[in-house]
Amino acid sequence: MIIVSNNPKVNENVKFIAGSYEDVLIEVKRLVIDNHLRLLTHPLSSSLKPNETYYRTIFLNETHFPEIDLESLEYMEEAIEVYNKFIKSKQRPTWVASVLADFATVDYFIAQSTFERIGYNFQK
Numbered sequence: 038m039i040i041v042s043n044n045p046k047v048n049e050n051v052k053f054i055a056g057s058y059e060d061v062l063i064e065v066k067r068l069v070i071d072n073h074l075r076l077l078t079h080p081l082s083s084s085l086k087p088n089e090t091y092y093r094t095i096f097l098n099e100t101h102f103p104e105i106d107l108e109s110l111e112y113m114e115e116a117i118e119v120y121n122k123f124i125k126s127k128q129r130p131t132w133v134a135s136v137l138a139d140f141a142t143v144d145y146f147i148a149q150s151t152f153e154r155i156g157y158n159f160q161k
Contacts, residue, residue: 080116
């Protein structure tokens with residue numbers, strides 16, 4: 038399994054992106070195209086809108102398939118469009134460190150909960 042995240046709390050076996058939520062989406066789309074990986078989690082999972090949080094963690098299958106998975110690619114393209122739509126309509130505020138820490142914790146527990154249900158666990 039490949040974990041792509043910009044969340045500093047998700048630091049075990051992760052491809053860390055030192056950037057924004059959008060940077061995570063762009064990197065996952067690149068992996069889907071260049072490495073022929075498939076999504077294991079939806080890029081917009083949870084009820085948090087892209088302009089309401091800073092962190093995103095996405096999981097991919099580590100198997101390199103012979104062709105691009107068009108369903109994963111479509112999900113990524115749609116996620117990037119949704120991200121851009123929300124950011125254009127309402128800019129994200131400049132959050133203080135304590136709020137960013139809360140968002141990191143929320144993203145971490147969403148990801149951890151998802152994978153505990155399928156028998157995978159990662160530690161912070």
